[in-house]
Amino acid sequence: MSPLFSQLAVLGSSLTLIFALMLLWHRSVHAYTTAFMWQSVVLAAIAAVVAYFERETELYFVAAMFLLLKGWLIPRLLRRMEEPFGAEQELQPYVNTATSLLVCGLLVLFAYAVCRPVVALSRLPTRAGMPLALGLIFVSLFVIASRKKALTQVIGFLMLENGIALLAVLGTYGIPFVVEIGVFLDLLLGFMVMQLFIYRIRETFESIDVEQLGRLRH
């Protein structure tokens, strides 16, 4: 079973990373939401695959939660924000597309370097996906730091959470259940507060470009 299992794990992890990279060359909120949605679906699929091969029934539930929360509910809420904010595209991020791709390539390499002791230690068939999960985390951090629109930053944050969830699924076959529930709750509440704040930014600044958020200095 091992070759198929580990191939699926690596394939899935690579796909989640590619969906994150899509943020670098697309400009519209619609495309970002789609990328996040499919990334979450792949994440849920990976969790289900691990659950199937390792007979971890708990992980089926986690996979269902991924699908419900990150694959359906949050994208739905994001879609609702496209209407008021869709016109505000990420036209000029702090870093241009070509440089962004290059930086992200380096970040993934860096993730491989950092992960060496971790991969060397593990005996799990899924271990080859772990550097990719860490790469996804780094790329998401880069997206948050280099984009100007508040909504893009939120999607970067959601992808960061996906990266951590992927790391947990691949490396440990899921974290203890009580923690998992808490993480879901935090993610949902945190997202809702961020959403509320985006509306507030728009009301007070008439745009969601965070470049305007430069009043508070020193």
Next chain:
Amino acid sequence: MIFLLLLFPPLLAAALAALVKPYRGWVGWITAALSFAPLGAALSICARVLEGEVLTSGAGEFLRADGLSALLALCIGFVAALAAWLGPGLAVDDGYDAAERRSYRVFSNLFAFTMLLAVTAHNVGVMWVAVEATTITSAMLIPLHITKASVEASWKYILIGSVGIALAFVGTVLAYFDFVNLAGEQPTALNWTSLLHSAPVLHDAVLKLAFVFILIGYGTKAGLAPMHTWLPDAHSESPSALSAMMSGVLLAVAIYAIVRWKIVVDAAVGPAFTNRLLIALSLLSLAIAAFSLIGQRNYKRMLAYSSIEHTGLTCLGLALGPLGIFAAMLHMVNHTVTKSMMFLLAGRVQQRYRSTEIAEATGLAGTMPVTAGFFAAGMFAIAGLPPFGLFISEFALVRAGFAAGRAWLMAAVLVLVVVAFTALVTHLNRMLYGTPPQSIFVGERERWALVPPALCLLILLILGLMLPEPFSRLLNKVVEIAAP
């Protein structure tokens, strides 16, 4: 049972405030009265811990309180009670409308609950969940008055805070990965005692990597440079009672999380690794804070940068062996008392002058003599002057540094502390004297609200002049846990 008394009243208060709509004055008084329950529970936990007990409760020891938890619970209970009595909702004219008061009562109590849960949760994953929840609950309160500045501050806070905390979770997952690899999956694997128990056989490289993530993550919440950028904005734009809670105890809760992990990682790889990282980040924090203090024009931002300075000092102490840990914990408690008092006094000043600019809040000594006196005493305390508690803890910290053979480091620290001191005293001078704006009301209003700051000052004096015996025994308990 005691945990119920600690954790349930804030939830009850939040529920009450949420259910009664529109806000009524009696809700404020009831929630304020309820704030004494966690404080009492924390005191009782401290007493039992001093008798050598470690309290646990719930399935799989879900909650656990040792000396370290007890000390933090006491700090949280104290500041939460201060914020409940002096926050929006009790005074007749505090500048907030009914909806804002209700929202303050709901979220400040939830904020207190999440902090109390963070320090009593046994499972480090649950601790993480609780710390993340502190970000959400406190972020809701920053833009209580919606202005451009407060909206900006709240966005920076929730984004930087959430991302930082997410990184701490990466570290937690990596440590759990190490544990599972070794011992297989167990429901109690993330319990702090299980981690500590198996730490000696965990793998160095993975745990070191995990600790880097954890330090960056919780360090973001603790206000360690270079992840501190949210802190001055959030502290200066929040309602003062929330600033008091954030600066007074939220930073301490984040430091608590770092200490918990430091103990585990030290047991596995020895303290040299974590100490090096902590020293580097705390020295950077001290330097950035000291030099940012010089040019400060806003007195709430000044207090915020001073919090970064003291976070730096506390984390530095953690890296200086048992003596340093004792000093660090004492410093943390002193800072909690001083800074929560200072932000509450700053709130009084802000309400009178309608400004947070130092240049506009002049002539304090004439317009609000008692507040000005307390404010000046507090400024001397955070600047590190005797006879206040912070002087003793800074002295103990520097002594621990010399004892650990780090003379050069301590010399640098002393220079930075002097820079901060000069800046603080200069700003204080400008605020106390000079001509107050015309047409400002002269004299103290709401005199009862000066009683809690007076109490804080008394505590600071007691901690500065003599260390009460039970308290130093509690600190020694913490040292036993943190430096076995």
